[in-house]
Amino acid sequence: MTVAAATISVGDELLAGESLDTHGRTIAEALGDRGVRVVSHVVVGDDVVGIEQAIRSALRRAGLVLVTGGLGPTLDDVTREGLAAAIEQPLVEDPDGLATIERWFAGRSRPMPATNRRQALRPRDAVLLENANGTAPGVLWKGSEATVVLLPGPPRELGPMLDSVMDGVLADAPPRPRVVLRAHGLGESDAASRIESLMERNRELPVATTVSNSIVSARIRGRSSDDRALVDAIAAEVESAWAPYCFGRDADSLPHVVGRELAARSLTVATAESCTGGGLGAAITEVPGSSEWYPGGFVTYANERKVADLGVPPELLASEGAVSASVVEAMVAGVRGSTGADLGVATSGVAGPGGGTDARPVGTVWIAVGDRDGVDRRRFRFPGGRDLVRNRTVLAALQMIRLRLLGESATLLWEWSESGDGS
Amino acid sequence: MTVAAATISVGDELLAGESLDTHGRTIAEALGDRGVRVVSHVVVGDDVVGIEQAIRSALRRAGLVLVTGGLGPTLDDVTREGLAAAIEQPLVEDPDGLATIERWFAGRSRPMPATNRRQALRPRDAVLLENANGTAPGVLWKGSEATVVLLPGPPRELGPMLDSVMDGVLADAPPRPRVVLRAHGLGESDAASRIESLMERNRELPVATTVSNSIVSARIRGRSSDDRALVDAIAAEVESAWAPYCFGRDADSLPHVVGRELAARSLTVATAESCTGGGLGAAITEVPGSSEWYPGGFVTYANERKVADLGVPPELLASEGAVSASVVEAMVAGVRGSTGADLGVATSGVAGPGGGTDARPVGTVWIAVGDRDGVDRRRFRFPGGRDLVRNRTVLAALQMIRLRLLGESATLLWEWSESGDGS
Known part of the structure; x- marks a missing residue:
């Protein structure tokens, strides 16, 4: 029909x-x-x-x-x-x-x-x-x-x-099988080129991609319930082509997936936020039951708070600046030390519109994720206005937590590593 | 035309x-x-x-x-x-x-x-x-x-x-004078009944109201630039009928207005968040330049963090429960003490979907705002799912800060004071 x-x-x-x-x-x-x-x-x-x-x-x-x-x-x-x-x-x-x-x-x-x-x-x-x-x-x-x-x-x-x-x-048109895959950290054109052959319009079930709020989605729809197996097989192909960026399906969000991965390992994460101002904690606690893996954290918007609450050495702030690899690393150490959480995550950046410099233009953000085995520190240069920079920081931090839990390494979109600024 | x-x-x-x-x-x-x-x-x-x-x-x-x-x-x-x-x-x-x-x-x-x-x-x-x-x-x-x-x-x-x-x-139809007034903390029907005569359709410039994300708006539009004075006069009437709930005009948001009021008084505010998980700090720092009035705060999602970071007495948590007047008051004292901020604001509630009890059903939230003169503690029962409860908590907390700065007292929508539960 x-x-x-x-x-x-x-x-x-x-x-x-x-x-x-x-x-x-x-x-x-x-x-x-x-x-x-x-x-x-x-x-x-x-x-x-x-x-x-x-x-x-x-x-x-x-x-x-x-x-x-x-x-x-x-x-x-x-x-x-x-x-x-x-x-x-x-x-x-x-x-x-x-x-x-x-x-x-x-x-x-x-x-x-x-x-x-x-x-x-x-x-x-x-x-x-x-x-x-x-x-x-x-x-x-x-x-x-x-x-x-x-x-x-x-x-x-x-x-x-x-x-x-x-x-x-629509009794004679029951819901058809559908899978939507969600990925973060790769650009739309990169995402599309990885599944180019699956997107060809003359295929049996062509895959369509969209991007919204920095999440790339691939949609696969069957024509009838007979297509269930085919839809699943195509979904598996997309998942594999988008690994390790693909974090979930359908209604999955990064906070949910990160929570699931932490809970599965009985691990906890604590936050130390500067430019995100609490947005990362808010995202983690969107998930019901998040108290199981999230004890809390610190919003150290002012440098004095970074020193007082997280033990960041004042001389480090003076020499490296708050938006630096060393400072986010010290923030992670501080939040892990004081909360006893297994993982720590820290953000510090220039969300704009003011405060940018040649070396650290608006959109420059350092994110660090650490556990007892070490710290992953990355510098990003996010495009967009203040809200977008902050939202993109939250998503990148969540994806960095997920990749660390899975033991995967992958460069994320908007990572900015060409110069040697403290990294 | x-x-x-x-x-x-x-x-x-x-x-x-x-x-x-x-x-x-x-x-x-x-x-x-x-x-x-x-x-x-x-x-x-x-x-x-x-x-x-x-x-x-x-x-x-x-x-x-x-x-x-x-x-x-x-x-x-x-x-x-x-x-x-x-x-x-x-x-x-x-x-x-x-x-x-x-x-x-x-x-x-x-x-x-x-x-x-x-x-x-x-x-x-x-x-x-x-x-x-x-x-x-x-x-x-x-x-x-x-x-x-x-x-x-x-x-x-x-x-x-x-x-x-x-x-x-539309060279011959230049933009007409328009004012949109924004209010928080009163219901739509209450808001409408306060300006009933201004909303009559046969008036020269009838006022139209809408509600979105717990913000009530009143829109007044002139027919030509000659109406500027009339539009302003009607706006002043609405503002006065909606006082003290009316917090701003046009693009004003509660975080911007609270920031403006704090900056005008050279005061600072620090946050101690439980159920909002960082969302209040994230809202305050939406505003460029918010480091002027916001040093930071604590996300004390777990009770141990309330004790360790804010000095909330464990026996208080045991006897009153985390969602109580005494605990948010202790959180305010703790965050003011450790940060030295002029004002402290604390949230603790049952965002749901689980965790509700007969005495503290889902949507029950305590918010406290304090300064050197005392503490304003209020209990709310917010309708809606987890996201709505948390967003409504953030807005109510911001409005409570604003009212305290202005020295205004007013009961906010969804305040829940009929029983004696700890209040």
Whole structure:
């Protein structure tokens, strides 16, 4: 089966740029996992005629139309009316739907405002779809040649409904096997050239790569559940071509993977941060249960703190500067000494926008990771503004921890070793 | 002048949900500041006919059409061809444009790939627009009744071009006065009810509110530069109705405002973090120059670190628990003592998803802010998952610092004081 889908997001706040429309992407991803291609996406305001026209136009090009937003209780919310006009059916009140909404309010000991009654309306031949997280039911209309689904706009209501809606309207297009591999520390073109033959468009299952927030991803999608083994085999090829940069799959993040590797070895890591200001500790503790491998650390933003909390010799700071190999190495020694953690990690750099010099331009960052066997010190020159430099420092530090745990060595993107500055 | 605009984002990766389309919002905001309303936004794939149809359809409803994406050098990039088809003009090579592209590569000592020559193409009666950050020039076509602008998709290329393009095509619609006020610590409905009369739709300049990431914003837009004084007067009314929660305007963030208030008083603050894991220090150091008011702090994720680094008495941890008023107060005393900072701020809570109890459910967080005059200790119960609880803790801590500096007292959203648990 090949279905084409068209998606519509409804909301004045989206058109005005006051809110960001993320539903187009959410739904396109869910459809893509089932092999359904989105052929158009449109944003329209809270306006009956505009919604009606958008649905009519979508029905001309797709067999499945998904509309989000405009199902609230107020008079501004007119997506129901837009659908009724597009398919030329009257709106009727659904008694079961009304009872469900009344129960929703009763369960919260609140009276149902009169306007919420509108949420039980549906075109005559449509059915309502249950919404466990709000009062707006979805609406499903199946015509002879096409299906239209209306879904609520709030993400915490839409998200939980999406899977069951997909199962319902795409029963003959179950989710297809999919693997996304995640890598850090190699550039996009390097990543692509390592898997060039796997990316050729005329292959059975071509691999597609994207880069976002310094993470390179490779996506492999099967055409049906029969492709499971092929998808896994291609994923293994990518993993091997991207070793040792490839750190995980699907929802894996570097903090999760580093936590897993530490926990598997019953090791702990402590942080000594300067330019990241606590961002590395915050990343490590994103992971539930991180107290198992992370006792804590020090934010030594001022040099006095590096001396007082980590025992960095003041003369080293004076002679080498805070952004230097010797200082991050001393920070690692200090944080390991005072916390007793198995590993220590330290960051010190020029995040900008000010503070750069010829020898240490903005973006220069030293990162050190050490354990009882030694210290890995690396200098980076990260491109981008202050936020990007700091985020990239956190990711590089996590990847350095991971590589050290695995006993792998690999040069990371933006490492800067050509001159002899203290390294 | 009232112009209506239509926007189009081009890219297969947007339709497939692999990338998030943010240009619709960026451009709608820029247009809104000039009083231009966006009447439709469409996402189409990298397909000549689809782009042509989208431009034709947009021209039927709007006098200004802005298209982003699909101006790259590869054969997939066909937005130029789509425009040429929609306005029925041949594409011609622009000699100046070609020279600019050649200079771009020469300046980087790289040979120009042959495919980049395509980027100098434009419809016969169109002109190219300079792109200082990439090889893809924009394209501007002015017909008798409408204008179409093509702009490059990469945000770091689009962003810098947008202002000058707006100045060019909307010379008679200069940016209008606008103020956005930012508040933290009061709920959206509370915020709205405090300015109810200002929000009435039939007012001259109605105020619109939005909430994002726990920050409530009020937007006031003038109709022309004559409204400057009126906009300022309304902004002052909102500010006063939202006092003391209103912390700034426009691009102000809590870390910036707290930094400004500390710097103005020549005071410093140090952090003692448990559940935020470094996120509070990372927020404070988002601000360039924050070393002026932030020496650093401690991430005491494990209780042993609270004892060792901050001198929290072990018996206090045993009797009260780490998530308690006494412990955050002791953390503040510890961090002020060891760093000598004027203010200390401490966080300790149950970020979840595990670790909750009946007395301290997930989302329970104690925050303390202290100086030589005393300590402000507050208990919160933040809704949401782990990330939200931690982000909300950081914002509440920053607002508590600000209120203490200003000598203001106000209960913050999600404060939880009904029971006597240690408070």
